[in-house]
Amino acid sequence: MPTIELDGVSHAYDNRRVLDDVSVTLTEHRIGVVGANGSGKSTLARLLNGLVHPSSGSVRVDGLDPVTQGREVRRLVGFCFTDPDAQIVMPTVAEDLAFGLRRHRLSREETAERVEEWLGFAGLAAHRDHPAHLLSGGQKQLLALAAVLITRPEIVVMDEPTTLLDLANARRVAERVAGLPQQVVLVTHQLDLLAPFDRVLVVDRGHVVADAAPAEAVSTYRQLMEGR
Amino acid sequence: MRTTLGLYRPGTSVLHRLPAGAKLATLVVAGVVSIFLRTPWSVGGALVVTLALYAAAGLGPLVLWRQVRPLLWLLVVLAAFHLLVSGWQRAVVVVGVILVLVLLAALVTLTTRTTELVDVVVRVARPLRRIGVDPERVGLLLGLGIRSVPVVVGLAGEVREAQLARGLGSSPRAFAVPLLVRTLRHADRLGDALAARGVDD
Numbered sequence: 001m002p003t004i005e006l007d008g009v010s011h012a013y014d015n016r017r018v019l020d021d022v023s024v025t026l027t028e029h030r031i032g033v034v035g036a037n038g039s040g041k042s043t044l045a046r047l048l049n050g051l052v053h054p055s056s057g058s059v060r061v062d063g064l065d066p067v068t069q070g071r072e073v074r075r076l077v078g079f080c081f082t083d084p085d086a087q088i089v090m091p092t093v094a095e096d097l098a099f100g101l102r103r104h105r106l107s108r109e110e111t112a113e114r115v116e117e118w119l120g121f122a123g124l125a126a127h128r129d130h131p132a133h134l135l136s137g138g139q140k141q142l143l144a145l146a147a148v149l150i151t152r153p154e155i156v157v158m159d160e161p162t163t164l165l166d167l168a169n170a171r172r173v174a175e176r177v178a179g180l181p182q183q184v185v186l187v188t189h190q191l192d193l194l195a196p197f198d199r200v201l202v203v204d205r206g207h208v209v210a211d212a213a214p215a216e217a218v219s220t221y222r223q224l225m226e227g228r
Numbered sequence: 229m230r231t232t233l234g235l236y237r238p239g240t241s242v243l244h245r246l247p248a249g250a251k252l253a254t255l256v257v258a259g260v261v262s263i264f265l266r267t268p269w270s271v272g273g274a275l276v277v278t279l280a281l282y283a284a285a286g287l288g289p290l291v292l293w294r295q296v297r298p299l300l301w302l303l304v305v306l307a308a309f310h311l312l313v314s315g316w317q318r319a320v321v322v323v324g325v326i327l328v329l330v331l332l333a334a335l336v337t338l339t340t341r342t343t344e345l346v347d348v349v350v351r352v353a354r355p356l357r358r359i360g361v362d363p364e365r366v367g368l369l370l371g372l373g374i375r376s377v378p379v380v381v382g383l384a385g386e387v388r389e390a391q392l393a394r395g396l397g398s399s400p401r402a403f404a405v406p407l408l409v410r411t412l413r414h415a416d417r418l419g420d421a422l423a424a425r426g427v428d429d
């Protein structure tokens with residue numbers, strides 16, 4: 001697995017510090033991130049592909065610096081956002097899936113084959129020529145996730161990708177995510193998704209306050225939340 | 229409120245199967261020809277041809293109406309203006325030409341996958357590479373443009389619903405401000421998503 005390294009990373013939005021001196025080295029296969037609303041999880045995730053630059057400290061993703069080598073890093077890291085609407089860039093379902101493959105310069109057949117595979121994953125085979133904006137919220141989220149995974153990035157970072165999914169789809173996505181061969185960093189409020197994970201970070205007020213196996217980290221997080 | 233304005237509708241008609249480049253070229257020719265349409269008869273003829281093309285593509289009156297509806301007020305105002313200022317012939321010509329061109333443009337997007345349109349535009353824009361324009365980016369712009377229409381219409385619908393749900397009347401400012409905020413926020417997130425999907429390279 002690639003190594004993701006944060007060394008003394010702080011981040012401030014207009015002088016308001018939302019991440020404070022975070023140092024972690026992630027080498028595990030599946031890493032979860034939990035924490036209260038506004039604790040800094042999304043900021044942490046965005047550091048990993050250079051969408052946010054650290055105010056101080058350094059980030060290395062497989063040895064690359066997302067600040068100076070943003071392009072290379074983003075080629076390595078697939079990023080799935082919470083809001084699926086903003087991630088869909090083509091008008092129809094199949095076209096949006098194919099969009100991410102354009103820069104891979106695959107043959108027509110290869111592209112079609114992969115699109116087929118991920119249409120199946122998203123349960124959207126019957127909707128291939130459907131306008132993407134007419135899908136339900138959960139279907140859009142599945143499409144957005146499939147659009148990231150179809151490019152086979154080496155590292156997959158997901159920021160609450162399952163918030164709109166029904167039970168069956170959430171379980172399917174959880175299984176699929178757990179089965180991904182790539183390194184996965186998953187930010188989520190759905191704690192049961194983290195059971196098969198190797199390591200879970202608990203973020204609170206800009207600090208990593210716990211860093212352990214899922215059961216232990218989740219119970220620390222619960223205790224933390226009970227006091228609020 | 230969800231719209232299907234100008235969005236691809238799968239089909240197997242001749243128009244669907246025609247290469248995207250041919251359709252775009254015809255559209256350009258139609259634009260040039262329209263400059264020379266001066267009489268109500270010629271405009272009426274063009275309109276009949278356009279309607280026949282819709283029928284050939286298997287698109288019914290409902291789809292046709294959806295393409296025209298957003299323009300309706302503009303056309304009414306234009307027609308009224310020309311009726312008063314320059315007579316009915318001119319009114320028919322001006323409104324008719326706009327109608328024909330809008331319908332033809334919509335017909336192209338209705339019968340062609342956006343990806344195919346994007347490919348044509350990328351190909352046509354290739355010579356621009358010499359002056360520093362990235363053709364892929366020009367194509368992307370087109371795709372995003374087509375995709376943005378339903379997004380903004382959808383956002384407008386959301387704002388409207390939120391207003392109604394909160395029992396607010398229809399104040400233009402209470403509508404425009406949140407719509408603008410949402411549109412900007414959407415643009416911001418879209419920018420991030422495009423960067424994340426490697427479009428900034």
Ligand SMILES: Nc1ncnc2c1ncn2[C@@H]1O[C@H](COP(=O)(O)OP(=O)(O)OP(=O)(O)O)[C@@H](O)[C@H]1O
Binds near residue numbers: 013040
């Ligand atoms: N673009 C921004 N500009 C200014 N402040 C921001 C921006 N993005 C986030 N913040 C602030 O930074 C803090 C951390 O935000 P972040 O989005 O990282 O939290 P989070 O842990 O992901 O929360 P949630 O669980 O609600 O998604 C919050 O106080 C938020 O208000």
Ligand SMILES: [Mg+2]
Binds near residue numbers: 041042159
């Ligand atoms: Mg967040």
